Amino acid sequence: MTTCVVPERGVAFTTRDHLLLAGIVLVSINLRPAITSVGPLLPQIQADLGLSGSQAGVLTMLPVLCLGAFAGLGLTLRRRFGENPVLFGCLPVLAVGVLVRMLPPATALYAGTVLIGAAVAVANVLLPGIIKREFPDRLPLVFALYTMSLTFGGAAAAGFVIPSEQIFGIDWRGALGLLGIGVLLGMLGWLPQLRRERAIPVDRPVIGGLLRSSLAWQVTLFAAFESLLAFVIFGWLPAICVSRGLSEVEGGFLMSANTFLQALGSLFVPWLIARTRDQRGIAAGLSIALAGGMAAVVFAPLWSIWFWVLLLGLIDGMAFGLALTLIGMRAADDTTAAGLSSMAQGVGYAIAATGPFLVGLLYQLSGGWTVPLLFIMGCCAAAAVFGLGAGRKATV
Numbered sequence: 001m002t003t004c005v006v007p008e009r010g011v012a013f014t015t016r017d018h019l020l021l022a023g024i025v026l027v028s029i030n031l032r033p034a035i036t037s038v039g040p041l042l043p044q045i046q047a048d049l050g051l052s053g054s055q056a057g058v059l060t061m062l063p064v065l066c067l068g069a070f071a072g073l074g075l076t077l078r079r080r081f082g083e084n085p086v087l088f089g090c091l092p093v094l095a096v097g098v099l100v101r102m103l104p105p106a107t108a109l110y111a112g113t114v115l116i117g118a119a120v121a122v123a124n125v126l127l128p129g130i131i132k133r134e135f136p137d138r139l140p141l142v143f144a145l146y147t148m149s150l151t152f153g154g155a156a157a158a159g160f161v162i163p164s165e166q167i168f169g170i171d172w173r174g175a176l177g178l179l180g181i182g183v184l185l186g187m188l189g190w191l192p193q194l195r196r197e198r199a200i201p202v203d204r205p206v207i208g209g210l211l212r213s214s215l216a217w218q219v220t221l222f223a224a225f226e227s228l229l230a231f232v233i234f235g236w237l238p239a240i241c242v243s244r245g246l247s248e249v250e251g252g253f254l255m256s257a258n259t260f261l262q263a264l265g266s267l268f269v270p271w272l273i274a275r276t277r278d279q280r281g282i283a284a285g286l287s288i289a290l291a292g293g294m295a296a297v298v299f300a301p302l303w304s305i306w307f308w309v310l311l312l313g314l315i316d317g318m319a320f321g322l323a324l325t326l327i328g329m330r331a332a333d334d335t336t337a338a339g340l341s342s343m344a345q346g347v348g349y350a351i352a353a354t355g356p357f358l359v360g361l362l363y364q365l366s367g368g369w370t371v372p373l374l375f376i377m378g379c380c381a382a383a384a385v386f387g388l389g390a391g392r393k394a395t396v
Contacts (some may be wrong), residue, residue, distance in 0.1 A: 004069055013138075018132055019192055021142070025149045026189030027087065031123055032154030034098055034116045035063045037232075040078045040252075041089035041172040048172065049106045051380035059113065061353060064231065066117020067124065071342045075124030075207070078338055080134035083133075087126045091190065091271065091315055094119040095183045101111040102173040112394035116391045124345055125157045132328045137303070137329045138272035143163065147266035147321035153182075155259035164261035200338070206339035215396045218389030219330050222283060224348035228355035230320050231292055232376060240369060243308070254306065265317025269325055273320070276312030279326060283387025284321040298369045319383075332395040340396070355379070 013021070036046070038060060046056050071217045097115030100108050112135060135142040161175040166176065210216040237258060238251035246254070272282050293312035300308055327344055331337035362372040 007129045014183030014271055017135070021145065023189045023193055024131070024142070024146060026126060026186045027091065027123065027287055028146050028149040029153035030091070030094065030179075030186040031120045032095065032150055033182060036154040036158040037121070037176060037179060038113075039164050040158055041175060044172045045109070047065075050107070053176075054227045059110065061357075062110065062113050063120070064349055064353040065272035066114055066361055066374075067121045068353070069235060070118040070121035070344050071125055071346035071349070072207075073118070074122040074146060074282040075113050075338060077341050078126060078129070083130050083168075083338075084190070085177070087123055087130070088187065088190050088194055090119040090123040091183055091187045093121075095187075097181050098177060098180045098183065102177045116259050121345065125342045128191040128324065128327050128331075128341040129263050132331055133334030140273045140325055140368065141220055143325040144266050144269050144321055147269070147317075147324050148263045151259065151263040151266060151317060151320070155256065155263060158259065159256050193282060195301040206336055207343060210336070210339050210396065213396045215330060215389065215392065218345060218386050219326050219396075220344040220347050221391040222326065222383055222386040223380050224325040225350040225386065226319045227352035229350050229376065229383065230262075232379075233294075233316055233357050236372075237309065237364075240297055241305065243369065244298075244305060246305070252331045254309045258309050258316075261310055261313030262317030263322065266321030268314075268318050269321040272322075273325070277321065278393040279391035280388050281391070282322060283326075283391040284384040286315060286322060287380045287384035289315045289388055290319060290383070291377045294376050294380075296374060298373050325388050330395055331388065336396065341344055370390075 019276060042056055042060070043186065045051065045059075051059070051272055074086070078090075081089075097112045097113070097119060100115060101112030102108075103112075126370065128143075131142050131146060143148055157179060161172075161178075163170065164175045164178055168178075169180075234255070238248070238255045239250035242248055273279060276282060289310070291314050296308040297305060297312060323344075327340050328337050331340050358375060360374045362375055366372070
């Protein structure tokens with residue numbers, strides 16, 4: 001572990017930088033729609049294909065498991081072919097996955113989901129390293145743009161698929177297939193980067209060193225618990241709102257508004273980082289604020305639930321954005337950033353995938369939201385503790 005050097009300020013973006021930023025936005029905005037669009041269509045998919053509740057549960061959990069399972073593949077492909085070609089190659093695989101899901105057999109739905117999860121997992125590993133390499137002096141700003149694109153893409157897709165059926169007169173397969181148009185735009189956006197690929201060293205494995213680093217584990221576990229909390233909010237917030245007395249329509253609308261505010265919240269991360277010596281206070285403070293926000297959604301007066309749900313979206317967006325930004329800030333170089341991203345994703349999503357399941361199980365066993373809330377607050381406390389370590393002004 002080495003001392004973190006404060007980056008030079010005042011470096012202007014060049015035309016080349018703007019082209020690369022546009023590519024990052026167009027790629028990252030396509031990394032969530034194929035995953036988040038399934039939830040709103042799930043009742044139609046179940047009715048059409050005759051899926052049981054457990055089969056539908058596997059379908060929603062499969063992408064998250066793939067994000068963790070295929071994270072290591074990103075480093076292997078990066079060393080073999082280089083970042084830019086591999087990132088570009090993720091997009092055709094993503095498009096094929098979108099198309100495979102439109103095929104009639106139910107097995108095609110699961111096979112396409114695995115392809116989508118693999119493509120997104122590899123892209124998730126590569127992008128932090130690219131940002132670290134190309135924008136070392138603007139990490140918080142560019143990571144905020146990256147996080148906003150991820151979150152906005154997922155929110156827009158979740159809100160678009162149902163109206164698209166009515167607008168274009170299509171079924172759930174057609175609605176999912178429309179997402180392929182965005183993927184094609186992402187390919188066009190990243191195409192110019194194929195002409196400026198840099199060689200990637202093949203003799204520098206980093207995972208072994210990261211696994212022995214306490215700082216790497218603190219970053220990984222902070223990201224893991226923040227991801228877990230984000231998945232819990234996405235999976236259970238509408239149900240909590242309905243149990244409080246809102247209609248299903250109101251619960252769905254609040255979930256959409258919450259998700260869009262997550263995208264907005266990520267833009268506050270560079271502002272917060274610029275005003276602090278390190279990120280320990282930000283990480284712990286946001287984790288504690290998440291606990292307070294969830295408690296307010298469960299117990300605050302019903303007339304105030306709209307305020308708390310929207311505030312929770314801002315806080316969640318800032319926390320998730322900080323978790324991604326710390327991967328870049330705590331890495332000494334782009335190769336380490338890619339390795340740390342792989343570690344954080346592989347371990348983090350394995351932990352995060354358990355969150356919605358455990359919350360549902362605790363709700364079923366207890367018959368209310370108090371016990372699940374205690375579990376959520378425990379996860380927030382863990383995130384705060386690991387955030388105090390991950391927020392140190394150091395690199396690995």
